[in-house]
Amino acid sequence: MKRNLAPMYLLVSLAFGAILPVFYKQPYFYFASYIVLQYVALSVAWNLLGGYGGYLNFGTSAFFGVGAYVSAYLFNSLGIPEVIAILAAGAVSALFGVLIGYSSLRLRGVYFAIATLAATTLVQSIVLNTPALGSAVGLYIRFPAAPAIYGNLIELLFVAMFGISVVSIGLSYWIENSWIGRGLMALRDDEQAAETLGVPTFRLKLYANVLSGFLMGVVGSLYPLYIGYIEPYSIFDLGISFNVFVMTFIGGIGTWQGPIIGALVLGSIQQAASVTVTSQYNLAVVAAAMLVFGIFSPGGLKGIFSRLFGKRSTGTVN
Amino acid sequence: MASNQSVLSIENLQAGYGGVRVLHGVSMTVKERSVTVLLGTNGNGKSTLLKCLAGLVTPDAGSAKLSDDGAGVELAGMHPYEIVEAGVSLVPDGRRLFPLLTVEENLLMGAFKKSARKRHKENLKSMGELFPVLRERKGQLAGTLSGGEQQMLAIARALMSNPKLLLIDEPSLGLAPIVITKLMSTIKELRDKYGLTILMTEQNLPQAAKIADWGYIMVHGKIVFAGDAQQIHDNELVRRYYLVG
Numbered sequence: 369m370k371r372n373l374a375p376m377y378l379l380v381s382l383a384f385g386a387i388l389p390v391f392y393k394q395p396y397f398y399f400a401s402y403i404v405l406q407y408v409a410l411s412v413a414w415n416l417l418g419g420y421g422g423y424l425n426f427g428t429s430a431f432f433g434v435g436a437y438v439s440a441y442l443f444n445s446l447g448i449p450e451v452i453a454i455l456a457a458g459a460v461s462a463l464f465g466v467l468i469g470y471s472s473l474r475l476r477g478v479y480f481a482i483a484t485l486a487a488t489t490l491v492q493s494i495v496l497n498t499p500a501l502g503s504a505v506g507l508y509i510r511f512p513a514a515p516a517i518y519g520n521l522i523e524l525l526f527v528a529m530f531g532i533s534v535v536s537i538g539l540s541y542w543i544e545n546s547w548i549g550r551g552l553m554a555l556r557d558d559e560q561a562a563e564t565l566g567v568p569t570f571r572l573k574l575y576a577n578v579l580s581g582f583l584m585g586v587v588g589s590l591y592p593l594y595i596g597y598i599e600p601y602s603i604f605d606l607g608i609s610f611n612v613f614v615m616t617f618i619g620g621i622g623t624w625q626g627p628i629i630g631a632l633v634l635g636s637i638q639q640a641a642s643v644t645v646t647s648q649y650n651l652a653v654v655a656a657a658m659l660v661f662g663i664f665s666p667g668g669l670k671g672i673f674s675r676l677f678g679k680r681s682t683g684t685v686n
Numbered sequence: 687m688a689s690n691q692s693v694l695s696i697e698n699l700q701a702g703y704g705g706v707r708v709l710h711g712v713s714m715t716v717k718e719r720s721v722t723v724l725l726g727t728n729g730n731g732k733s734t735l736l737k738c739l740a741g742l743v744t745p746d747a748g749s750a751k752l753s754d755d756g757a758g759v760e761l762a763g764m765h766p767y768e769i770v771e772a773g774v775s776l777v778p779d780g781r782r783l784f785p786l787l788t789v790e791e792n793l794l795m796g797a798f799k800k801s802a803r804k805r806h807k808e809n810l811k812s813m814g815e816l817f818p819v820l821r822e823r824k825g826q827l828a829g830t831l832s833g834g835e836q837q838m839l840a841i842a843r844a845l846m847s848n849p850k851l852l853l854i855d856e857p858s859l860g861l862a863p864i865v866i867t868k869l870m871s872t873i874k875e876l877r878d879k880y881g882l883t884i885l886m887t888e889q890n891l892p893q894a895a896k897i898a899d900w901g902y903i904m905v906h907g908k909i910v911f912a913g914d915a916q917q918i919h920d921n922e923l924v925r926r927y928y929l930v931g
Binding site for chain 1: 765767775776778783784795796799802803844
């Protein structure tokens with residue numbers, strides 16, 4: 369029943385996001401919401417492998433950064449149109465997902481997490497030593513003109529990020545309810561048991577990693593347009609990877625709703641704290657939330673809702 | 687009852703973990719519609735042999751051919767999921783159920799391969815008939831079942847993929863004697879009523895000998911005895927090998 373309505377929800381949400389800036393004009397709202405939505409999309413993408421498959425990827429910023437640099441380079445240096453640059457960024461990031469997946473998805477548990485951390489440093493070093501990508505100096509991005517329906521670029525970026533988030537959520541919902549999601553959850557709970565049941569474990573992990581990498585790359589590809597200037601230390605920042613992990617964890621890991629809730633709540637708190645207190649507290653807020661939830665509610669906010677309404681949460685934390 | 691057509695022929699299979707050799711050239715056959723028991727005490731390579739057949743351990747040498755209507759399928763070197771597709775299903779050592787999923791969800795996980803996914807409803811129904819206790823407890827979490835029920839569930843889950851060859855690793859592990867008797871009669875029923883071919887490993891000689899058509903004894907990664915049901919039951923040699931094991 370829910371399934372038939374899903375495409376409609378998707379379209380209504382997309383339309384809502386596209387129309388909102390026409391009526392509501394408040395630049396700061398879009399400026400802040402963009403970052404919150406960016407974390408929604410990244411967390412949803414992260415959850416595909418990390419939540420369903422139980423393989424914790426601490427290299428979110430590597431995928432994000434690959435997307436950012438590919439789009440900035442294509443757009444800036446070669447003058448390729450944004451839409452194509454964005455898709456190309458996603459494709460390169462997905463390819464990066466294949467490479468990382470092939471080399472490290474045979475590792476289990478903490479070893480995979482360490483490999484993804486190493487991948488972040490690796491890509492960062494490559495960028496630092498590539499003059500065409502600006503090395504340590506970074507790249508400035510020429511802002512494109514905003515289309516007529518939206519007053520300025522930030523509104524367009526908000527609409528684009530809104531769309532990416534909604535599409536990611538749709539994909540995640542579909543995966544959770546398909547054989548791919550069931551296979552991933554089975555291998556998360558007991559990889560060897562899953563294998564004996566005929567789950568093509570390696571292939572599913574690779575699918576999840578590649579799709580997750582594609583989405584992270586697409587998200588990252590918009591960031592240069594938002595920020596105007598990128599350099600390796602802020603782009604390949606472990607804080608991004610850490611934020612995404614904690615947001616998913618706090619929302620409810622391994623459920624399609626969890627990463628949305630977590631990113632909306634924590635992302636909004638971070639944005640509010642940046643304005644009212646100081647942006648220095650960004651990671652402190654996240655770390656504190658992580659500790660509190662780790663002790664009191666390992667199932668996250670989704671787990672609390674599920675318990676209140678007497679439902680079993682699909683996600684588990686080991 | 688047991689026909690002479692062999693479903694599985696293993697020849698000179700060798701396998702190990704890293705530098706440690708476990709199987710030193712194992713050869714055996716499993717006949718259609720039979721219960722074949724692989725006996726042996728701990729640490730002799732029984733589970734490793736089943737893991738080789740299920741693709742969880744890659745053999746270093748030798749072959750394991752599954753006969754598929756005349757054509758032979760080589761299992762050695764195939765991926766676990768391809769082996770399930772080919773019609774071989776393993777009930778792993780220690781059951782390895784999903785404790786936080788319900789009985790019914792565990793069963794559905796067994797129907798993962800494409801052809802089984804289509805038939806999951808009728809298979810679910812026939813599992814309910816075969817194991818009434820699972821039907822009664824379909825909404826219960828698998829981790830809360832008793833040991834015997836968990837073993838039944840593990841077998842039923844493996845059957846959800848419509849295998850032609852069922853591999854069972856130590857079904858009696860950790861179960862009370864009366865539960866083992868019941869379990870053995872269920873396994874016998876799988877052969878008699880459903881025409882399944884079963885290869886199981888066991889340490890419990892007297893219980894396994896009751897239902898076995900064929901028996902093999904493995905000591906230190908080699909087959910030291912092969913015989914039919916009567917021979918396993920009576921042979922003094924069997925007891926000696928077994929106790930020496």
